[in-house]
Amino acid sequence: MRSILSLTIAMTAMAAAPLAAQVTAPLATPAPMAVEAQSRSATPLTAADLDAWLDGYMPYALKTGDIAGAQLVVVKDGAVLTSRGFGYSDAEAREPVDPAMTLFRLGSVGKLFTWTAVMQQVEQGKIDLDADINAYLDFKIPERDGKPVTMRNLMQHTPGFEESFRNGGTTNPEAAISTEQWLKDWTPKRVFEAGVTPAYSNYGASLAGYIVERVSGEPFDDYLERHIFGPLEMRRSTFRQPLPDDLAPSMSKGYALASGDPKDFEIFNMAPAGSMSSTADDMAKFMIAFLQDGEFNGKRILRPETVEMMHNSPLTLLPPLNRMELGFFETGINGRKITGHHGDTQLFHTSLHLLRDEGVGFYVSFNSTGKAGVSGDLRTALFDDFADRYFPGEGVDGRVDAGTAAEHAKMMAGNWVLSRGSASNFMNVIELFSQFTISVGPEGELVVPYLGLNGKPRDWVEIAPFVWRDVGGHQRLAAQVEGGKPVRFSFDLVSPFMVWDRAPWYKNTAILLPLFGASLAALALTLILWPVVAIVRWRHKSSLALEPRALGAYRRSRLAALAIILGMAGWVGALAVLTLDSDAASSASDPMFWFVQIFGAVAFIGGALLLLRSLQVVWTGKRSWFAKLWSLVLAASALSVLYVAFAFKLIGFGVNY
Numbered sequence: 018m019r020s021i022l023s024l025t026i027a028m029t030a031m032a033a034a035p036l037a038a039q040v041t042a043p044l045a046t047p048a049p050m051a052v053e054a055q056s057r058s059a060t061p062l063t064a065a066d067l068d069a070w071l072d073g074y075m076p077y078a079l080k081t082g083d084i085a086g087a088q089l090v091v092v093k094d095g096a097v098l099t100s101r102g103f104g105y106s107d108a109e110a111r112e113p114v115d116p117a118m119t120l121f122r123l124g125s126v127g128k129l130f131t132w133t134a135v136m137q138q139v140e141q142g143k144i145d146l147d148a149d150i151n152a153y154l155d156f157k158i159p160e161r162d163g164k165p166v167t168m169r170n171l172m173q174h175t176p177g178f179e180e181s182f183r184n185g186g187t188t189n190p191e192a193a194i195s196t197e198q199w200l201k202d203w204t205p206k207r208v209f210e211a212g213v214t215p216a217y218s219n220y221g222a223s224l225a226g227y228i229v230e231r232v233s234g235e236p237f238d239d240y241l242e243r244h245i246f247g248p249l250e251m252r253r254s255t256f257r258q259p260l261p262d263d264l265a266p267s268m269s270k271g272y273a274l275a276s277g278d279p280k281d282f283e284i285f286n287m288a289p290a291g292s293m294s295s296t297a298d299d300m301a302k303f304m305i306a307f308l309q310d311g312e313f314n315g316k317r318i319l320r321p322e323t324v325e326m327m328h329n330s331p332l333t334l335l336p337p338l339n340r341m342e343l344g345f346f347e348t349g350i351n352g353r354k355i356t357g358h359h360g361d362t363q364l365f366h367t368s369l370h371l372l373r374d375e376g377v378g379f380y381v382s383f384n385s386t387g388k389a390g391v392s393g394d395l396r397t398a399l400f401d402d403f404a405d406r407y408f409p410g411e412g413v414d415g416r417v418d419a420g421t422a423a424e425h426a427k428m429m430a431g432n433w434v435l436s437r438g439s440a441s442n443f444m445n446v447i448e449l450f451s452q453f454t455i456s457v458g459p460e461g462e463l464v465v466p467y468l469g470l471n472g473k474p475r476d477w478v479e480i481a482p483f484v485w486r487d488v489g490g491h492q493r494l495a496a497q498v499e500g501g502k503p504v505r506f507s508f509d510l511v512s513p514f515m516v517w518d519r520a521p522w523y524k525n526t527a528i529l530l531p532l533f534g535a536s537l538a539a540l541a542l543t544l545i546l547w548p549v550v551a552i553v554r555w556r557h558k559s560s561l562a563l564e565p566r567a568l569g570a571y572r573r574s575r576l577a578a579l580a581i582i583l584g585m586a587g588w589v590g591a592l593a594v595l596t597l598d599s600d601a602a603s604s605a606s607d608p609m610f611w612f613v614q615i616f617g618a619v620a621f622i623g624g625a626l627l628l629l630r631s632l633q634v635v636w637t638g639k640r641s642w643f644a645k646l647w648s649l650v651l652a653a654s655a656l657s658v659l660y661v662a663f664a665f666k667l668i669g670f671g672v673n674y
Contacts, residue, residue: 059409083385086103086275087383088381119269127293128360131222136343140323146167149165156200161210164212176221177209188284192605194286249306254294335516337495338495347513350401367380379400432452578628584616621659624655
């Protein structure tokens with residue numbers, strides 16, 4: 018659960034009753050041609066072979082990625098197969114990572130503990146998965162389209178909430194607030210109907226944790242320690258922030274780059290969504306419990322049927338891609354059913370995978386973001402390589418003929434918007450710069466801006482109608498087709514909890530973004546040339562020969578351009594502060610946002626009105642053809658900026674975001 022803003026930007030830039038989403042071809046297509054499968058033989062999964070493989074893999078990965086340290090544990094048949102630490106928990110002091118003692122932050126992997134607590138309450142009859150969650154709350158979540166939010170919606174990331182950034186976290190303990198206060202300060206708008214559109218929600222997961230607290234009658238941290246950590250003998254795990262005195266000395270430092278300075282400990286006000294700290298050895302116990310139907314060392318945290326329900330209650334929206342289960346999501350590879358979770362804080366990057374049929378669990382966590390954010394991709398590549406080595410696939414992909422594939426790629430071309438984002442407030446401006454553009458290559462192939470770990474574009478081949486696979490990799494892309502047109506798509510990596518929908522015409526940045534850039538350039542050029550031309554006239558002792566009415570319009574047009582540029586600069590500065598400093602996304606920044614909203618509204622609206630008035634004066638006066646043309650350019654530019662400001666919510670009043 019990285020700084021939410023950073024995570025949203027990164028993901029959008031790439032990188033109840035279910036909707037019956039059928040991925041069907043709109044055209045009659047020939048039968049798929051078979052593609053020869055790569056022949057792979059499984060290497061027996063033994064401690065000796067796994068350790069040797071990791072010794073060759075991990076040190077090089079950490080060094081080249083500028084990552085300080087990692088911890089990894091693999092369990093098999095109810096026991097730890099290997100538990101390893103790599104690199105350093107403190108790079109300067111050269112303190113090695115100890116998988117039994119060193120704590121790492123889990124980010125959203127910690128949600129699995131929140132969902133486990135929820136299911137314990139389901140077992141006790143205190144929570145109904147399909148009841149309106151308002152029955153368990155002391156404040157109200159509004160309905161949308163007559164439908165309430167259910168716990169099942171929360172567990173499958175389909176309550177329909179927009180993103181929530183403000184007061185999500187801090188590095189200053191004195192600025193931290195309780196989860197209850199954070200939840201009640203502002204309820205994000207429900208922008209989708211419940212149960213039909215996955216849009217990852219930390220707010221939803223935090224609601225679930227708060228509900229556990231209310232129905233159990235125990236504070237959330239106490240509940241976890243008594244009912245999950247205790248039975249699992251996870252003595253070095255906690256959701257508490259700051260860390261308890263007995264655990265704080267063992268906390269790994271977190272880094273952007275191992276070659277840089279460590280950063281401060283992150284505190285999440287949305288604690289149930291990602292505040293957990295733990296060790297690899299403790300996480301092994303959690304995985305063993307779920308691989309043994311909820312039991313560890315004779316102590317049970319869930320009934321077998323509850324564990325089965327959590328792993329086999331899929332929400333099928335975009336077949337054949339990975340789906341959301343109850344709390345866990347599918348991370349399938351090589352044709353095998355695998356469930357798990359990923360987790361990101363600003364600095365720590367984690368993943369957990371359960372191969373329940375094989376009795377194997379895999380957990381890895383990195384304490385650094387690494388060069389170009391490599392840790393996020395590295396954890397995926399590491400598990401892919403692990404699965405390829407020990408659990409290879411035997412399936413054969415189909416293949417759509419070249420002509421049909423080219424036609425389908427053409428139908429996919431265009432701009433797409435990620436379901437996870439802000440819709441009702443100024444953070445919607447992220448969408449202006451992050452729409453996902455799919456295009457068609459010179460040979461009719463699908464071109465997607467989703468790079469591989471090598472930094473190069475992935476090579477997509479259509480293996481079934483509107484289903485593509487990354488050649489040489491495991492990622493699949495699939496589209497939902499309605500009325501003969503693709504209307505939604507996603508990738509295996511994120512399909513359980515995020516999708517892309519077509520950008521509406523009035524917000525399609527394929528046109529708007531170049532127009533917006535050209536408009537700002539024209540206004541800025543006018544502003545720059547204003548003093549330049551004045552200096553030239555002064556040096557040549559010439560005056561601006563304009564009648565008073567035209568001279569007034571000339572000056573007002575330059576002031577209008579200045580106001581619009583300053584208004585946009587204010588927004589750029591305010592949003593840059595949020596992006597660079599996670600502590601800035603707090604109520605302390607409210608005055609800044611009130612100022613840029615008020616000043617921006619006056620600048621954009623007032624500037625457009627002044628330039629329209631200037632246009633009228635110039636065209637009814639005796640100005641040159643160039644002056645008339647440029648007044649038209651300036652008026653159009655101001656209107657373009659005003660449109661973008663309205664469309665992407667830069668004009669509006671409020672500090673909830």
